[in-house]
Amino acid sequence: MTAGSSSDVAALLRRAADDAGAVTILCHMRPDADTIGSGLALGLALDGLGVDVEVAFPGPEELPAALRELPGSKLLVGPAHLVGQPVAVSVDAASVARLGALDAHFGAAEHSVVIDHHASNPGFGDIDFIDPAADCTAELVLRVLDDMGVELDVDIATCLYAGLTTDTGSFRWARPESLRVAARLLDVGVDGRGWSRRLFDTHPFSWFGMVSQVLGAAQLDRTACGGEGLVYAVVDATALADLSWEESESIVDIVRTAAEAEVAAVFKQVGAERWTVSLRSKNTVDLVPIARAHGGGGHRHASGYSDAGPIDEVIARLRDSL
Ligand SMILES: [Mn+2]
Secondary structure, eight states: OEEOOHHHHHHHHHHHHHTTOEEEEEEOSSOOHHHHHHHHHHHHHHHHTTOEEEEEOOSSSOOOHHHHTSTTGGGBOOGGGOOOOSEEEEESOSSGGGGGGGHHHHHHSSEEEEEEOOTTOOOOSSEEEEOTTSSOHHHHHHHHHHHHTOOOOHHHHHHHHHHHHHHTTTTTTOOHHHHHHHHHHHHHTOOHHHHHHHHHSOOOTHHHHHHHHHHHTOEEETTTGGGTOEEEEEEOHHHHTTSOGGGGTTHHHHHTTOTTOSEEEEEEEEETTEEEEEEEEOSSOOHHHHHHHTTOEEOSSEEEEEEESOHHHHHHHHHHHO
16 A cells, blocks of 8 residues: 555546546445545546446445435446446545445455545555545545546535535534635535535434434433543434434434533444444544544544444443543
C-alpha cells in the first residue's frame, strides 16, 4: 500500500477514462449518505467521461429510502451482479472489513484505491488517499474530481452535498473548508433545503413510537468513564418492529444530548444476539482506541463497532472498556 494524494487517484482514474476503461466503486455496509454520495458522485463523473462504472454496497441492509432518491442511483448494482473491474475504489470504508463480502472484488482488482477520512483507517489499497482532517469522504472525492478537471454538474454536486451535510451534522461541526465546499455546491444548484428535509427531517409516523419506547428506557450511568458519565439506549428488534434499519440511526443524535454524560452509546440489534454499537463523545474522550478495542473504528467523536451476545454482556463490555 502507498500513501497517496488526490492527484495520484486522479491520474489513475484519468487513465481509465482515456482507455475507455471500467471502474468498480465500493461503498461500506449499513450505507450512509457519505459513502453512497461519494460513490455516486465519483460514478457519475466517470460515467460522463465514458468509463464503464458500477457502484455497490454489501448487504444485508437495503439502501435507506432518502439515498435511493440521489441522482446516479441507476449506477448501483446488487452484490450478486457485480462484475469486478480492473480498477476498484473504496469510498468512506474505514477498513476492508467494512466492505463485507465485496472485499473479494476489491482484492482482485489490478489497481485498488482507498478514499477515506476515518482516523482509524490503516490503509488497505494500492493507493490510499486518506485524510482524517477532512469532515467527509465527499470532500476528498471533490478534490479528486478537481484534479481530474471534471466540471461539477448539479447531479454530482447533489451527491457530494448529501455526504457533506450528513457527516458534518447539518454543518454543526463543519470546518471552514466544508462550508466553502457547501457554498460551491449550492452555487451549482443543489437543493439544500430539500435534501436537509429528506436526509434529517423525514420519518414514518411509527418512528415516533419507536423513539418514545427507546428513549423512555435509556440509562444514565454517571460513574462510568472515570466519572464523566455514559448514557445509552437499546434499539432491539421489538422496538424497531417493521421500521427500516436506518430509522434507528437517528437515535444516537438524541441520546448524545444528555448533559450528564461525556459518552453516548446506542446498541442496535442486527441479529439474534448480534449488535452494532454507535458511540459519540463530546470533548475529552477519544473514541478511536475504544472502538478499535472492540474491533471497530471511526473518528475521535463518532465511532462504532459490532458485538455479539446477550445485551447485558454487550453493555458491560463497553462500560468496562471506557
Ligand atoms: Mn464519512
